[in-house]
Amino acid sequence: MKIYLDNCCINRPLDDKSQLRIVIESEIVLSILSLVESEEIKLISSELLEFEANKNTNIFRREFTFDILNKADDFVKLSDNIETRAKDFIREGIKPIDALHLASAEEIKADYFCTCDDNFLKKAKKIEDLAIRVISLLEIVREIEK
Secondary structure: OEEEEOHHHHOHHHOOOOOHHHHHHHHHHHHHHHHHHOOOOEEEEEHHHHHHHHHOOOHHHHHHHHHHHOOOOEEEOOOHHHHHHHHHHHHOOOOHHHHHHHHHHHHOOOOEEEOOOHHHHHHHOOOOOOOOEEEOHHHHHHHHOO
């Protein structure tokens, strides 16, 4: 199973745990990372994930993100194909940065693209010709346990 976690997922364990949802999603991310370390799940990194991590002014979050990305089995670089496909997603109402992430995950043939962004998730699930599944962290638990 190949999973692309977007930045909101990667950083979820560092978010304020005053909401139950964030606590649960944080534990799911940590569990996914444990499965990555035991080689039961393949994590995907990308040039775009690294770009966003480098823009983070919080040094602790930036280092945490790179620690996770360094565990990845696969890496996808931006390409003309990805940029072209991202334009399709933008026409579907996806924000440009999210469209590039989604196109990157599709290009490397991820099985799942995980996000905590409810608006993005809702829009991405409506894309009919998407070659991967976009799911929430709560949904990935069901998939992992199959």
